[in-house]
Amino acid sequence: MxxxxxxxxxxxxxxxxxxxxxxxxxxxxxxxxxxxxxxxxxxxxxxxxxxxxxxxxxxxxxxxxxxxxxxxxxxxxxxYPMVDRELALIKVSSLNKADPAILSIVEPFRASIVDIGSENIVIQVVGDQEKINSFIELLKPYGIVELTRTGMTAMPRG
Structure with a gap:
């Protein structure tokens, strides 16, 4: 397959x-x-x-x-060679005060924090499916509260 x-x-x-x-x-x-x-x-x-x-x-x-x-x-x-991207918004619990650890994951993935609340942080990440999946796996220990993904969009290169 x-x-x-x-x-x-x-x-x-x-x-x-x-x-x-x-x-x-x-x-x-x-x-x-x-x-x-x-x-x-x-x-x-x-x-x-x-x-x-x-x-x-x-x-x-x-x-x-x-x-x-x-x-x-x-x-x-x-x-053909193509460019594909997906966007994910991930809400992570910030009650456990692991914010510095979460930030250390966000930066290398070029993700961004788009909302900070008293109990949760919402992170946006854009990339191919493999990158998004890896990012989600790294955030799981911090408590993913909610997750939404756009699905892939793509076009040929060049």
Whole structure:
């Protein structure tokens, strides 16, 4: 099984996201990550979809997506050098007064503290999935209260 990342350019119409995710659901394909936003053309949206599968499954995903009327273009980003990023907001308990230790983790990851409360600190970190996962593992001993991630967004290099 390999991870594949697709950039799917779609018409910016109501229901398109539901049709794309419905296709994955009906065919038994799993979506590992999906992000959607307006593209460089206002009437089009770009979906970045990460999924896992063998070569046959991934080829079927691509073929099925191409059959959807609102799909304008599909690019398999993982077939080329690409830049990918994800954002995570992590709320960590600051009651145990481990703030200096937490700060020593934040700095090397180029993360930033975006909110400080009497009981919690909210940290923002941006990077690839591996970096985010490593950062979360290092923060676990300090008590993660809440965690949210954006999912991956990506584009080809160059």
């Amino acid at each position: 390999k991870r594949c990342t697709f950039s799917v350019l779609v018409n910016n119409h109501p229901g398109v996201l539901q049709r794309v995710t419905g296709l994955f659901s009906r065919r038994g394909f799993n979506i590992d990550s999906i992000t959607v936003g307006q593209s460089e053309t206002p009437e089009l949206s770009r979906m970045i979809i990460a999924t896992y599968g063998d070569d046959n499954t991934l080829e079927q995903v691509k073929k099925q997506l191409n059959k959807l009327i609102d799909v304008v273009q599909i690019v398999e980003l993982s077939a």
